[in-house]
Each structure stands twice: as structure tokens, then as C-alpha cells.
Amino acid sequence: MKLVEVGWILREEPKKRYGLKFLQAIYNSENFEIYNTDTVKIIIEYFFKRYKANVWSYLLPLYVVSVMIFVVTAFYVEWLEDNKNLHKDNESKKTEDRRRHIVRVILSIVYLVSTTANLGIVVTKSYFSPITYWKGSQWGMIDSTFVLFSYIISALIMTDTKSTTAALRYFEAFTAILIAFRGLYFLELNNKFSPLILIMFKVFGDIYYFMLVLILVMFSFTTAFWTIGQN
Amino acid sequence: MYHTKPGAVIFMYYLVLGEVGTSGGFEEGDKSQLIILWILFVIVTFIAITVMMNMLVAIMGDTFAKSYENKEANILRSKLRFIIDNWISPVPVFSPKERKSTMYLVAAMLLEDKEEEFEAIN
Numbered sequence: 001m002k003l004v005e006v007g008w009i010l011r012e013e014p015k016k017r018y019g020l021k022f023l024q025a026i027y028n029s030e031n032f033e034i035y036n037t038d039t040v041k042i043i044i045e046y047f048f049k050r051y052k053a054n055v056w057s058y059l060l061p062l063y064v065v066s067v068m069i070f071v072v073t074a075f076y077v078e079w080l081e082d083n084k085n086l087h088k089d090n091e092s093k094k095t096e097d098r099r100r101h102i103v104r105v106i107l108s109i110v111y112l113v114s115t116t117a118n119l120g121i122v123v124t125k126s127y128f129s130p131i132t133y134w135k136g137s138q139w140g141m142i143d144s145t146f147v148l149f150s151y152i153i154s155a156l157i158m159t160d161t162k163s164t165t166a167a168l169r170y171f172e173a174f175t176a177i178l179i180a181f182r183g184l185y186f187l188e189l190n191n192k193f194s195p196l197i198l199i200m201f202k203v204f205g206d207i208y209y210f211m212l213v214l215i216l217v218m219f220s221f222t223t224a225f226w227t228i229g230q231n
Numbered sequence: 232m233y234h235t236k237p238g239a240v241i242f243m244y245y246l247v248l249g250e251v252g253t254s255g256g257f258e259e260g261d262k263s264q265l266i267i268l269w270i271l272f273v274i275v276t277f278i279a280i281t282v283m284m285n286m287l288v289a290i291m292g293d294t295f296a297k298s299y300e301n302k303e304a305n306i307l308r309s310k311l312r313f314i315i316d317n318w319i320s321p322v323p324v325f326s327p328k329e330r331k332s333t334m335y336l337v338a339a340m341l342l343e344d345k346e347e348e349f350e351a352i353n
Contacts, residue, residue: 007334010325020318027311035304042338048310051317054324059317125316132315139316189313194306199298206294207287214247214283221275222233222243228271229234231264 004042020128023047027132052189060186062117066150067179069114073107074172077157080104081165104157111154119147138201139185146178247279 009019023043026034034040080100122143125133134140149171156168187193233239245251257268298305325333 002338002340004336004338005334006336010330010333020315023311023315023318027308027315032301032304032308035307038338038340041307042336044307044311044314046336047314050324051314051320054320054322055313055317058320058322120321124319124321128319129315132312136312137316188309191306194309195298195302198305198309199295202298203291203294207290210283210287210290214279214287217279217283218243218247221246221271221279222239224271225233225242225268226236226239228264228267229239 002038002042004039006043006046009043024129024131027136055189059121062114062121063182063186066114066118069110070150070172070175070179073111073153073157074176076103076107077165077168101160104160108154108157111150111157115147115150115154118143118150122147138204142178142181146175146182149175149178243275246275247284249280249284 009022012019026040035044080103084100122140125143126140130140153168153171153175156164156171184193184197188197233242242251257265257272
């Protein structure tokens with residue numbers, strides 16, 4: 001049996017946040033042996049269980065709602081595009097245009113509300129846990145890019161021109177990829193998926209310098225082939 | 232293909248991936264540059280495909296082996312990161328009463344791992 005005192009972590013003063021600082025100090029430690037100690041294991045497992053349940057209750061529903069709004073918006077905008085110019089007479093065309101505009105504005109507002117909720121979470125995490133959220137993981141970058149793209153999408157939905165519809169599709173394409181990546185955040189909570197996701201992002205980080213060398217090599221040979229190709 | 236700038240970039244990209252035809256497109260035109268192109272081709276395939284791509288696989292393998300070796304610690308660290316990320320939550324994790332009354336955590340540990348240590352000490 002082990003007895004671990006955690007009351008002081010829970011009763012941290014809001015201004016000093018000793019509990020959070022204690023956990024951050026463990027996270028920042030480069031000595032991985034610390035995770036083999038029973039005390040650290042007990043504290044992490046206990047808090048993780050509680051926070052996991054908490055996150056399931058608000059972060060997952062928010063993610064699901066964001067995905068649903070994205071899917072509905074993407075399909076509905078395409079449907080509106082497909083059914084453009086169906087009316088021949090001017091009066092019906094005007095009425096149809098007005099109706100389309102109202103629908104686009106409503107979609108845009110719904111998108112704006114869900115994005116703002118996501119922005120609130122990004123800002124909170126960035127303010128209280130910048131080290132883990134931005135430097136220690138990829139989630140800060142993924143979430144903030146998603147929020148930025150979503151704001152752009154909501155602005156583009158409102159405007160109904162040919163060029164903005166084309167731009168809207170570009171942003172929707174990248175947002176679809178970001179949505180899939182954001183889903184990995186929830187999969188990471190599972191012990192079976194967690195190592196795979198961690199390794200995947202670790203590989204991205206580790207091959208960074210290799211990619212620079214590869215690009216340099218490719219550039220040099222590209223120049224060589226192009227130069228000879230001029231003969 | 233490689234006589235235009237975008238074509239040269241695409242040609243090199245395909246070459247690095249190993250996607251290049253048997254002739255490499257060198258037979259086109261008056262074939263005046265054939266020998267130098269083949270020499271360049273051999274050098275680039277050796278460096279880019281044989282050396283660089285195998286290095287990439289080795290780096291990935293090394294990262295995988297290291298991460299898998301510390302699998303348990305990595306999972307715990309990822310859980311810790313998750314806790315810190317969500318430390319300030321819009322939905323309270325602990326009720327005020329719970330925060331006030333919780334003092335200790337009591338955990339029951341399996342003895343299997345410890346027994347070996349005790350035996351070693353004795």
C-alpha cells in the first residue's frame with residue numbers, strides 16, 4: 001500500500017499555482033527514471049483518470065459539433081452552388097438569391113460560434129500551459145491553425161462570388177485534414193493508440209534535419225540536370 | 232522533362248522516390264549529353280536512393296526503437312502533458328468540497344515487481 005499526499009496540489013492558490021508548477025517540473029525533467037517511481041505513477045494515473053472523464057464531457061462534444069458543422073456547411077455550400085441559376089425569370093432569381101444569402105449568413109454565424117468556443121480553449125491552454133501545449137506537443141499548432149482556417153471559412157461563406165467559393169474550397173480541404181489530426185488528440189488518451197501517435201509525431205521531429213539535408217541534395221542535382229538539359 | 236525548371240524539380244522528386252523510367256528520358260533529342268547524364272544519374276541514384284533513403288529508414292527505426300523501449304514512461308509523460316494542458320478547465324474537475332476534503336491518495340500496488348527487488352536486497 002502507498003499513501004501519497006495530494007491535498008496541497010488540489011488546494012493550490014490561483015495566483016501561485018504550486019500544483020501546476022509541480023506537475024510542469026516533472027514534465028520538464030529530462031530524467032525518465034522519474035516515471036518509474038510509484039509516487040509519480042499514482043499522481044499521474046489519478047489525475048489522468050479525473051481529467052480524462054472531464055475532457056470527454058466537454059472537449060469531445062465540442063469537437064464532434066465542430067466536425068458536424070464543418071460537414072454540413074461544406075455539403076450545403078456545394079449544394080447551393082449546384083442549384084445556382086435554376087430560375088429563369090428575374091423575380092424568382094432575386095428571391096432565390098436573397099434566400100441563398102440568408103442561408104449563407106446563418107451558416108456563417110453558426111460556424112463563427114463553434115469556432116469561438118474552440119478559440120476560447122486554445123487561448124486558455126496557451127495562457128496556462130504554453131510549455132506543454134506549444135513547445136511540448138503539436139496540438140497548439142494544429143488547434144490554432146484549425147481556428148484560424150475556420151474563421152476564414154466563416155468569412156468566405158458569407159460572401160457569394162465565384163472567386164470566394166474557390167478559395168472556400170481550398171480552406172475546406174486543409175480544414176478537413178486538420179479535423180482528422182485533431183481527432184488524434186482523443187485517440188491519444190487510449191493506451192493502445194498513444195504510443196503510435198507519440199512515435200508518429202516524434203518521427204516528424206527527428207527527421208527535420210535529415211529533410212533539410214535531403215532538400216539540399218535534391219536542389220543541387222536538380223540544378224545539375226537542368227543545366228545539362230539546356231545543352 | 233528536366234530541361235525546364237518545374238520539370239527538373241518534378242524529375243528529381245520522382246527520382247528520389249525511385250520512380251524513373253528505364254532510360255531516364257536521356258535518349259530524347261540528339262543524345263549529345265547521354266554520357267554525362269548517365270554519370271549524373273548513377274551518382275544521384277546512389278546518393279539519394281541508396282544512401283539518403285536508407286538513412287531515413289534508419290532514423291525512423293531508431294526513433295521507433297527508442298520510443299518503444301521507453302513505452303511506459305512515454306505514455307505516462309503524455310498523460311501528464313494532457314493533465315497540464317487541461318489543468319484549467321471550463322467544467323470543474325473537482326468540486327469545491329472535494330478540493331477541501333481530499334488529503335491523501337491510497338494506492339494498492341502489485342507486489343510481483345517488488346518481490347524481485349526484495350530478493351535482491353536479501
